[in-house]
Amino acid sequence: MPRNGKLVRIILVLGAVAVAASFAVTAASAKRSAGSLKGAGSSFVAPLVNAWIAPVNSDLGISMSYNAVGSGGGVSAITNKEVDFGASDAPLSVFSPTCSTCVQIPWALSGTAVLYNLPGAKNLLKISGAVLAKIYMGQIKKWNDPALQKLNKGVNLPSTAITVVHRSDSSGTTFNFTDFLSRVSPAWKSKVGTNTSVAWPAGVGGNKSAGVAGIVHQTPGAIGYADVAYSTIAHLNVFKVLNRAGNYIIPRLKNIKAASALDTHPAKDGSLSIVNPPKNAKYANAYPISTYTYVDVQKNSANAANLKKLINWAVTKGQAFGPKLIFQPLPAAVVAFDKKQIAKVR
Amino acid sequence: MSTLDTTTDVARRPLSGRRAHLGDLLLQGAAGLAALGAVVLVGLIAYKIVQGAKLSLSTFGLGFITHVGWDPVHLSFGAGSFLFGTAITSIGALILATPLSIGIALFLTELAPGGIRGPVTALVETLAAIPSVVIGLWGILVLGPVLRDHVEPFLHSALGFIPLFGPPNSAGTGIFTAILILTIMILPIISSISRELFLSVPGELKEGALGLGTTRWEMVRGVVIPYTRGGVAAAVILGLGRALGEAIAVAQVIGAFTGISWNLFNPGNTLASMIALNYQGASSGLELSSLIYLALILLVFSIIVNIVAQLIVRRVAKRQGLAQ
Numbered sequence: 001m002p003r004n005g006k007l008v009r010i011i012l013v014l015g016a017v018a019v020a021a022s023f024a025v026t027a028a029s030a031k032r033s034a035g036s037l038k039g040a041g042s043s044f045v046a047p048l049v050n051a052w053i054a055p056v057n058s059d060l061g062i063s064m065s066y067n068a069v070g071s072g073g074g075v076s077a078i079t080n081k082e083v084d085f086g087a088s089d090a091p092l093s094v095f096s097p098t099c100s101t102c103v104q105i106p107w108a109l110s111g112t113a114v115l116y117n118l119p120g121a122k123n124l125l126k127i128s129g130a131v132l133a134k135i136y137m138g139q140i141k142k143w144n145d146p147a148l149q150k151l152n153k154g155v156n157l158p159s160t161a162i163t164v165v166h167r168s169d170s171s172g173t174t175f176n177f178t179d180f181l182s183r184v185s186p187a188w189k190s191k192v193g194t195n196t197s198v199a200w201p202a203g204v205g206g207n208k209s210a211g212v213a214g215i216v217h218q219t220p221g222a223i224g225y226a227d228v229a230y231s232t233i234a235h236l237n238v239f240k241v242l243n244r245a246g247n248y249i250i251p252r253l254k255n256i257k258a259a260s261a262l263d264t265h266p267a268k269d270g271s272l273s274i275v276n277p278p279k280n281a282k283y284a285n286a287y288p289i290s291t292y293t294y295v296d297v298q299k300n301s302a303n304a305a306n307l308k309k310l311i312n313w314a315v316t317k318g319q320a321f322g323p324k325l326i327f328q329p330l331p332a333a334v335v336a337f338d339k340k341q342i343a344k345v346r
Numbered sequence: 347m348s349t350l351d352t353t354t355d356v357a358r359r360p361l362s363g364r365r366a367h368l369g370d371l372l373l374q375g376a377a378g379l380a381a382l383g384a385v386v387l388v389g390l391i392a393y394k395i396v397q398g399a400k401l402s403l404s405t406f407g408l409g410f411i412t413h414v415g416w417d418p419v420h421l422s423f424g425a426g427s428f429l430f431g432t433a434i435t436s437i438g439a440l441i442l443a444t445p446l447s448i449g450i451a452l453f454l455t456e457l458a459p460g461g462i463r464g465p466v467t468a469l470v471e472t473l474a475a476i477p478s479v480v481i482g483l484w485g486i487l488v489l490g491p492v493l494r495d496h497v498e499p500f501l502h503s504a505l506g507f508i509p510l511f512g513p514p515n516s517a518g519t520g521i522f523t524a525i526l527i528l529t530i531m532i533l534p535i536i537s538s539i540s541r542e543l544f545l546s547v548p549g550e551l552k553e554g555a556l557g558l559g560t561t562r563w564e565m566v567r568g569v570v571i572p573y574t575r576g577g578v579a580a581a582v583i584l585g586l587g588r589a590l591g592e593a594i595a596v597a598q599v600i601g602a603f604t605g606i607s608w609n610l611f612n613p614g615n616t617l618a619s620m621i622a623l624n625y626q627g628a629s630s631g632l633e634l635s636s637l638i639y640l641a642l643i644l645l646v647f648s649i650i651v652n653i654v655a656q657l658i659v660r661r662v663a664k665r666q667g668l669a670q
Contacts, residue, residue, distance in 0.1 A: 069626050070626045070627040071627060072626060072627030072628055072629055073626035073627060076628075076634075090629075094629055095629050095630070096629070096630045096631060096632075097631050161516055163516040163517050165517065166602075168597065168601070168602030168615075168623050169597075169623040169624060169626075169627060170418070170623070170624050170626075170627030170628065170629065171627060192419065193419030193420065194419065195418045195419045195629055196418070196627050196629045197418050197624060197627065197629070198417070198418060198419050199415065199416060199417035199418070199419070199420075199604060200602075200603075200604075204515070204517045204519050204520070204601035204602070204603065204613045205601055205602025205603070205613065205623075206486075206519075206598075206602075207482075207597050207598050207602075207623060211486065211598060214483075214486045214487060215486065215490075215517050215518075215519060218486065218487065218490060218491050218517070218518060219494075219516055219517045219518065220516075221516060222516075222517065
């Protein structure tokens with residue numbers, strides 16, 4: 001009994017402390033907070049957005065929350081005005097019904113890496129988009145296929161079977177990857193196409209980037225894809241991918257930056273594709289599966305003033321948080337374009 | 347028999363005093379409201395699901411149920427391969443889990459020495475408390491590679507003449523992995539209910555059988571199993587319900603292949619995992635509606651399973667009543 005009484009007292013004290021602490025926190029945040037903004041969407045951009053939450057609170061006094069439900073979920077949430085901003089790796093035009101009253105603003109820049117697991121082989125083997133499309137269509141089944149061997153002269157590739165790994169959930173990363181394959185392979189474009197999820201002709205699916213990386217990690221002979229940030233964390237081998245200038249390019253920041261030189265003609269709706277840039281000395285070192293990811297907001301928003309402050313901050317100061325998370329800071333031209341887009345929100 | 351009669355007698359006795367009457371009314375009202383709430387909730391869910399599936403229902407009609415394929419780019423959807431995946435994984439898991447869990451329950455009630463009953467019971471029940479996402483992750487990282495490297499090649503070489511045991515899958519994710527994961531998840535449900543049932547068998551009956559000179563096995567077969575058959579059947583159906591609806595762990599290990607493959611080692615997909623994987627990211631209204639159509643099929647499927655279960659339990663109970 002005495003022991004019980006002591007326990008009860010401890011619990012009461014802890015409870016009182018917790019209540020007091022929560023009051024203190026609420027009071028403190030109420031003092032500073034000029035408002036709160038809710039966002040949802042892409043899990044690809046989530047590490048960057050999460051890194052923004054604390055500085056946005058201290059710089060702007062806005063408390064921001066972000067729910068990484070995936071690009072499609074983000075677009076449907078902003079379309080139905082359930083959130084203040086949605087984030088998507090795929091442009092709005094991909095979704096139907098799409099958000100016709102939204103403004104689309106590119107706010108981060110990164111890429112998709114092609115991963116592999118081949119025991120005995122070194123990192124940074126070479127691959128081309130055409131061969132990758134054939135692998136994902138199940139037409140190239142072995143590592144020592146002449147097409148793959150031809151790209152990797154001097155490397156003795158084994159006869160290991162290739163296991164194709166793709167996302168089993170729908171995802172903006174899949175959009176980027178299939179967008180690239182559609183642009184380099186007419187067969188892929190007509191038979192499979194580009195979307196956040198597609199009817200995969202071959203392979204096994206993994207749930208989210210972690211699932212894909214997990215299967216690639218466990219499966220000798222596997223080839224998969226994930227966003228560059230994730231592939232860096234997962235310590236998996238990545239391919240150098242052939243660009244149209246004829247160079248094999250590593251998915252690193254400077255090469256994503258090289259791809260973003262193709263930023264001069266953003267489409268009217270705010271979408272900006274830099275996948276597979278044209279053959280041009282300017283893009284000699286461009287990583288061909290680089291991509292912008294977007295924030296989508298309603299033109300008429302109840303929180304317009306805070307929303308404008310937040311996005312202005314994100315495309316300027318916020319970019320400094322990018323490189324550590326393998327996001328390339330936006331080029332000046334895109335920032336200028338973004339500011340014009342932000343002005344449409346009221 | 348006599349104890350039962352006294353309880354009904356007490357319940358039937360008219361309540362005296364206003365306080366008791368008020369309490370009675372309150373209880374009746376609250377309990378009735380709770381029951382009504384459950385019914386209304388199921389009704390609303392069904393209504394919402396039919397509403398959401400309307401677009402897909404009017405586009406594809408009933409052909410959706412058997413059509414094999416899921417192509418968000420060309421907007422062609424069908425439930426065929428997921429129905430197949432749901433059926434094969436659930437049935438497979440039941441075939442493995444039923445004898446195993448009954449064995450566990452028998453061991454714990456009839457065979458295990460007193461000292462280890464408690465800990466083993468607790469451990470088996472802990473299995474039910476592991477979050478499905480953790481079991482799924484374990485499936486990818488631990489179980490999958492073991493199956494791929496050891497179990498699948500062995501089964502293929504020993505039983506390869508049966509189409510179910512085709513060439514092993516290189517990734518270790520597939521229908522077979524999903525079946526084993528589901529087995530682990532439904533095992534504690536069936537075994538803990540069966541254990542309770544076996545404990546409910548009157549000691550006199552068991553002792554009587556043993557006294558007549560039966561062996562332990564004959565006693566279990568002749569007394570324990572017949573006495574509890576209806577309840578065990580219900581426990582198995584409960585396990586089936588769990589297997590049908592499990593989404594996350596299956597989604598992690600089944601490999602998301604749209605199509606029908608009789609080789610258990612190939613990837614597949616189920617209704618529940620398809621919905622879980624794609625619901626948040628559906629890129630078109632028609633795809634979203636088709637996913638809800640899948641949910642409708644799953645709902646109808648579960649209702650049918652439940653009705654069949656009720657029928658089985660009732661029949662077994664009836665037969666048991668006749669036998670006694």
